[in-house]
Amino acid sequence: MLAAILAQVEQVPFNRPDIDWHAAAPELLLLAGGAIVTIVDLIWLERVRKLIPTLTSLTFLIALIPVITLWNDGGELPRTMFDGAYVVDEYSLVLKGLFLLSGYVIVLLSTNYMLEGDYYDSEYYQLISASIVGMLVMTSARDLVSIFVAIELVSIPAYLMAAWRKRDLRSNEAGLKYMLMGVFASGIMLYGMSILYGVSGSTKLVDIGAALTTGESVPLITLAVVFTIIGFGFKVSAVPFHTWAPDTYEGAPTPLTAFLAVASKAAGFVALISVVLFAFPGQAAVVEPLLWVLSAASMTVGNLIAMRQSNIVRMLAYSGVAQAGYMLAPLAVFSSRPDQAASAIVTYLVIYAAMNLGAFAVVIAVARKTRSGEISSYAGMFSYAPGLTVVMTAFLFSLAGIPPVGGWWAKFEVFRVLTADGNTWGVALAVVAAVNSVLAAYYYLVIAKQMWFVSAPNDDKAPIVIPSSLQAALALTVVFTILAGTVLLGQIANLTDFSLVN
Amino acid sequence: MFLNQFLLFAALLFCIGVYGVLTRKNGVLILMSIELILNAVNINLVAFGAFNGTIAGQVFALFVIAVAAAEVGVGLAIVLLIYRNRRSIDVSEADLLQG
Secondary structure (H helix, E strand, O other): OHHHHHHHHHHHOOOOOOHHHHHHHHHHHHHHHHHHHHHHHHHHHHOOOOOOHHHHHHHHHHHHHHHHHHHHOOHOEEEEEEHHHHEEEHHHHHHHHEEEEEEEEHHHHHHHHHOOOOOOOOHHHHHHHHHHHHHHHHHEEHHHHHHHHHHHHHHHHHHHHHHHOOOOOOHHHHHHHHHHHHHHHHHHHHHHHHHHHHHHHHHHHHHHHOOOOOOOHHHHHHHHHHHHHHHHHHOOOOOOOOOOOHHHHHHHHOOOOHHHHHHHHHHHHHHHHHHHHHHHHHHHHHHHHHHHHHHHHHHHHHHHHOOOEEHHHHHHHHHHHHHEEEEEEHHHHHHOOOHHHHHHHHHHHHHHHHHHHHHHHHHHHHHHHHOEEEEEHHOOOOOOOOOHHHHHHHHHHHHOOOOOOHHHHHHHHHHHHHOOOOOOOHHHHHHHHHHHHHHHHHHHHHHHHHHHOOOOHHHHOOOOOHHHHHHHHHHHHHHHHHHHHHOOOOHHHHHOOOOOOO | HHHHHHHHHHHHHHHHHHHHHHHHHHHHHHHHHHHHHHHHHHHHHHHHHHHHOHHHHHHHHEEEEEEEHHHHHHHHHHHHHHHHOOOOOOOOOOOOOOO
């Protein structure tokens, strides 16, 4: 009987789908790197403990090589695999580069933090690698299944890492809140996706887009669209789905907070851009007002609550909510110029990654001395750490959008998309964003004032000792943040000049 | 059998799940409610897959089952961690971080 079944099986031809190994190389290399880190750790245990971060950061840099070769391959983009479910184009390559470099900087931030604390550290780096693999997959995913798998691959390691300080109740609580909210959000998103599949008969984004172009308002489709976007709203911490963000950011280990605030949020935006641009162009009448409200609420609520925070990590968390509002804004007018909206968001993500990672690097450096995240502990920093003060001021100016440091260019791109058509809603959102930028400048400058003009508490002027990996992270981010607003403007514009929608 | 019976059943499960997540205070019960939501999704996917005559729905459902297992594994690990440190899995008691 078994022979009969086997004979039947042999008659069904199995065709292996064509795999473009070059296009998949970044993900595969990073996966292999994560496996090597695991094996090295299992064989040599404590003896290689100090080597693990170096090995992980090398993996990120090696995985960057195929991204660069693919970019320089010129005419062959976009490369598609699996019947169009997995696409490597300029948009995904720019974001892959961004995620790998953010991962590299986050490993630099983590190195001493993990070595000096009482942590399991090699597992931490394995989980970071796994999460970044998820982000790389996300940039190329053009199918509901691969988007779902990618978003979970990004999130599940992050749930674990948020609760990394096992004996610390605050870290436990951070992990619990993040995990419950994240899983609940994926459930809602999946329910929306299942209906999208039902009404279109396909899980591919372009096919869904084609099936939803009728433009008529069917309640079921509206429900699916709203649920899907709400799911991503949790991931990017847009108001009113932001409640986990400040608690998780405060309780989690600070390098992981930087990871959540930059890389994980960027991954949520990538998924949102892909889904909205490819699957929902026919549903602009539903998507645009929804994103308009999310964007305006995120900016306003984020900034107003950030103003009254006394802990710098919570303040950066709420400022991150507000920044998510600015990044959502171009999508609120995406239907008239989808490519420019995507370019503006990617530009914002690139600059935001540098300035926010830098700000967290300074927070980690200062906490090495003060053991505190209170804004008042930044008082008088100029008198004992002038270099760090100048660097932090650059990041704060950039976050506030003050030229010539990078942040202003990111905001400028957003405003340009919003006002390009003279569309009333777009202009109204631009006004909301402009008012919010002024509000935001207030609390960023309060920290600058503390550092420059207030005298140090107890006249404690012991210098801050910054280990070399943290110095490298600070140098990378500050150089990029400063140059992004001046010298590198053209290069960034070139990188983000892609067209997604034909 | 009609498609709408499956969809109504899935919608009912989904609503029970959302209600459970919003009202329960026990960490494990919240995870179980989330499982209900994910099972509603699976029923939707399989029913739509049979209705549309494509295999993609069933494949998607398999992915959801596999990933849900991983999610609940991690979720229970975190709940257990909380239990070890504070001898309670009441999530409303986890209120150290506020503001």
